[in-house]
Amino acid sequence: MDRLDAAHTLRPVGIGDGAALARAYRRNREHLAPWEPVRDDGFFDEGWHEHDVAQYVADAPAGRNVRLVIASDDGEIRGRVNLNNIVRGAFCSADLGYWVESTRQGRGLATRAVELALRHARQDLMLHRVQAATLVHNTASQRVLAANGFEQIGLAPRYLLIAGAWQDHILFQRLLEDPVTGRPGRP
Numbered sequence: 001m002d003r004l005d006a007a008h009t010l011r012p013v014g015i016g017d018g019a020a021l022a023r024a025y026r027r028n029r030e031h032l033a034p035w036e037p038v039r040d041d042g043f044f045d046e047g048w049h050e051h052d053v054a055q056y057v058a059d060a061p062a063g064r065n066v067r068l069v070i071a072s073d074d075g076e077i078r079g080r081v082n083l084n085n086i087v088r089g090a091f092c093s094a095d096l097g098y099w100v101e102s103t104r105q106g107r108g109l110a111t112r113a114v115e116l117a118l119r120h121a122r123q124d125l126m127l128h129r130v131q132a133a134t135l136v137h138n139t140a141s142q143r144v145l146a147a148n149g150f151e152q153i154g155l156a157p158r159y160l161l162i163a164g165a166w167q168d169h170i171l172f173q174r175l176l177e178d179p180v181t182g183r184p185g186r187p
């Protein structure tokens with residue numbers, strides 16, 4: 001478990017988190033809708049998330065995904081950071097995803113949580129690279145990536161089915177051997 005700020009920690013998701021995850025997704029249903037696949041009503045149930053976490057825990061030994069939650073000190077889940085599609089061999093790469101609760105945005109939680117996830121990817125998972133993809137107009141997410149040393153590597157037309165439409169995404173990568181040199185436009 002890592003501390004993000006005075007009131008939040010970053011920790012692995014675990015058995016028993018289903019109820020808090022369902023509450024978090026219900027609180028943030030409108031906030032996340034423009035940035036995620038369309039969710040059916042079952043997604044907002046505790047049982048759906050408890051099953052999903054159990055599946056993740058059972059698959060964990062294969063090492064294909066790392067799922068973390070941003071938890072507030074009252075025990076509620078306020079966001080997520082995932083390293084998905086971990087591939088080894090000549091690639092040694094993973095896909096990064098994240099979100100933060102609507103009422104807790106703008107206080108650096110995503111920037112710090114991504115920083116810690118990258119440290120885990122480099123030091124513990126021994127990965128070479130992390131990739132992220134944002135909608136073209138997702139400026140807040142692009143700021144989080146810039147602060148963590150990601151560079152833009154391309155534009156992928158109709159890359160993901162988000163909010164019901166195949167939408168263009170900007171692709172970013174962070175090469176984990178490289179030091180962070182600061183975000184563009186900042187000393």
Ligand SMILES: CC(C)(COP(=O)(O)OP(=O)(O)OC[C@H]1O[C@@H](n2cnc3c(N)ncnc32)[C@H](O)[C@@H]1OP(=O)(O)O)[C@@H](O)C(=O)NCCC(=O)NCCS
Nearest residue numbers: 035098099100105106107108109110111134139140141143
């Ligand atoms: C993107 C998201 C994770 C950012 O979380 P956060 O905890 O608020 O992020 P931080 O506080 O660490 O940093 C946010 C940055 O975005 C900037 N920002 C916030 N809203 C913005 C907006 N509407 N336009 C431009 N920049 C914006 C902030 O100023 C800050 O940049 P700065 O540090 O250079 O000032 C959060 O807004 C979110 O969950 N969005 C919906 C889901 C999503 O987009 N996930 C990512 C998919 S790729």
